[in-house]
Amino acid sequence: MDKLTRGASGLRHLRWAREIYATLAAHVEHSGFDGESKKALRKELTRLDNCIQELSGAVKAYRDFLERERVRYRGAIRAATFKPHASDGERLGEATAVMDRESLPRQRTLKAALELAIAELRAHLSEMDTRIAGVVSEAFVENLYPPLTKDRSRVADVGDDDDDAAGRDD
Numbered sequence: 001m002d003k004l005t006r007g008a009s010g011l012r013h014l015r016w017a018r019e020i021y022a023t024l025a026a027h028v029e030h031s032g033f034d035g036e037s038k039k040a041l042r043k044e045l046t047r048l049d050n051c052i053q054e055l056s057g058a059v060k061a062y063r064d065f066l067e068r069e070r071v072r073y074r075g076a077i078r079a080a081t082f083k084p085h086a087s088d089g090e091r092l093g094e095a096t097a098v099m100d101r102e103s104l105p106r107q108r109t110l111k112a113a114l115e116l117a118i119a120e121l122r123a124h125l126s127e128m129d130t131r132i133a134g135v136v137s138e139a140f141v142e143n144l145y146p147p148l149t150k151d152r153s154r155v156a157d158v159g160d161d162d163d164d165a166a167g168r169d170d
Helices: 010-030 035-080 089-135 138-144
Strands: none
Touching: 010 035, 010 089, 010 138, 035 089, 089 138
């Protein structure tokens, strides 16, 4: 069974985890498991949902920072390099220093939290796979995982033009 590469983004890990969750939920709902097996799988759904919520929070915080805060600093640096002001090296130095002082520490903190959430998700999935294989089977566990692109960097989704893996062979 292919697993998403560790270097994939937090957003891609989130999509991957949600695909796994959706497959497990569909099995619980429609596969006719007996009482104990169904109970164990429902417990796994709850655990996985908690893990997904943690990752979602970390992804949101990091993406919000990149898309709302960091862009302001980057914009200030680009503005400082505009031709009529290019001779004003002090302005560029100041914009860069402000980004280094204000933006980078926050980015590092948020990125570290995101990387931790990704690591926790991956560890959780590994443990979950072992538990589920003991209740159902290895083949069942393999069925939970969505197809990935050849480089394993994202979920393969040919039917969605907005998906960054749509129609790609890699």
